Amino acid sequence: MPTPFRPFAALLAWLLGAGIALAQDYPLVIPHAFGTTTIADKPQRIATVNSGNHEVPLALGVVPVGMAAANYGDDDGDGVLPWVEERLAELAAGTPVLFDEGDGIDFEAVAATEPDVILAAYSGLTRADYDTLSRIAPVVAYPDGAWTTEWRQMIRMNGAGMGMAAEGEALVARMEARIADAVARHxxxxxxxxxxxxxxxxxxxxxxxxxxxxxxxxxxxxxxxxxxxxxxxxxxxxxxxxxxxxxxxxxxxxxxxxxxxxxxxxxxxxxxxxxxxxxxxxxxxxxxxxxxxxxxxxxxxxxxxxxxxxxxxxxxxxxxxxxxxx
Missing domain, CATH: 3.40.50.1980 (Nitrogenase molybdenum iron protein domain)
Structure with a gap:
């Protein structure tokens, strides 16, 4: 069953244990599989690579400057999944720059968006990918292994990298409630x-x-x-x-x-x-x-x-x- 909502003390302990403070004082230091990433100031321009990461800033009301084009489940072939299209419309925003990752990460396209941070908590980054992206902007990589970051960790790490750890935790709680409701019916x-x-x-x-x-x-x-x-x-x-x-x-x-x-x-x-x-x-x-x-x-x-x-x-x-x- 879904993890129950965390009381504040448990939440604070998790964030502090991960090296992330709820207050999000800067500079931020975020640990991950490749070491740590330091973010000097609250990012304004957010880029994301690999699938799903862009949905965290969008859900939190922030439109990324660039994100990976959808390559699975794209019903109309425009590189944007229907729920993302709807969220962009709700935010009165156009489609961000779409990175074509059919042959791997397009580093030049990512660099051209001039991001302040690159979110990749759920990804398959290699060490070489991470090092190259880090020359563009600070990178929030996965905590343990490629493609193994479960959805709560993805939200919490990407939210923290945006300076929105508390908002990310609230998003986790909303998703847990939605899942619990669906499961209760079956x-x-x-x-x-x-x-x-x-x-x-x-x-x-x-x-x-x-x-x-x-x-x-x-x-x-x-x-x-x-x-x-x-x-x-x-x-x-x-x-x-x-x-x-x-x-x-x-x-x-x-x-x-x-x-x-x-x-x-x-x-x-x-x-x-x-x-x-x-x-x-x-x-x-x-x-x-x-x-x-x-x-x-x-x-x-x-x-x-x-x-x-x-x-x-x-x-x-x-x-x-x-x-x-x-």
Whole structure:
């Protein structure tokens, strides 16, 4: 279930423990996986890289000068997801500069926006990426590993980097309340186990690829009342958000009640027809949630602005799968 609202003392302890003060006195010193970042003054020009980070300033009423173009779930191909378009309209703002990250971060485009800070708390930055971006402006990088920052940490770190730690904590509380409300309407989810299978090839299902216990999509299952299968925990490697297991070992996943994956009817049909994968109880019973390349596909990885759009539909799909589970 979602983490309960933090009392002020606990909140203050967390922020101080992370080297971030609620008062946001400057200079700020923010610890992360690559060391620490010092921000001398409250940033006015905010840039973000990689997916989702731009939604934190937008949710807090700040329009970034530049952000990554959407490359997944973009229904009209303009590089901006529908909930972001709506928020920009609410703020009476035009579309910020969009960074094309199809071949990696466009450092020249980021530099051209002349940012005071670059937010990347949820990202896949390499050390080289971080060093290059740091020559442009202070960078708020992820706290532990690439693509492993769960949504609360993303909001808190990016909010702190903007000098808006208290506002970020309030945003976390609002999201937690929204999630709790959605989950309360589907009690059948409680205690069910879920596994996020991904990057499957319909022509060759000899390998089962999955997001590990470190991945944000898997961490989000806990917010929705779902439990971690022991099989996924045991197959998770330190520091890795992704794992692979031979389909010959499919019996290891007998403890999985619900499978979530990206794909459509063709993939589901292939999974049910495969002589090995069909032995997985969740697959055999049809307890599978298929997420397509559309706005709903973003539901598995919550962000501040996407949550009101896709949460209810995602939870409903999970609840339907739970009813079919063995």
């Amino acid at each position: 009690p059948q989810l409680r205690g069910k186990t879920a596994m996020f299978v991904t990057h499957l090839d319909t022509t060759n299902l000899s390998v089962v690829n999955f997001y590990s216990a470190h991945d944000t999509r898997v961490k989000f299952f806990a917010d929705l009342g779902l439990a971690m299968p022991r099989s996924v925990t045991e197959a998770t490697r330190p520091g890795q958000f992704f794992g692979s297991v031979s389909a010959e070992r499919i019996d290891a996943f007998d403890d999985v009640d619900i499978v979530v994956t990206y794909g459509g009817p063709d993939l589901l049909a292939a999974m049910k027809a495969d002589p090995l994968m069909a032995h997985m109880p969740a697959v055999a019973h049809g307890a599978v949630v298929m997420l397509g390349n559309d706005p709903l596909g973003n539901a598995a990885n919550p962000t501040p602005l996407s949550l009101p759009y896709v949460l209810d539909a995602y939870v409903a799909l999970l609840a339907e799968a739970a009813r079919k589970s063995p």
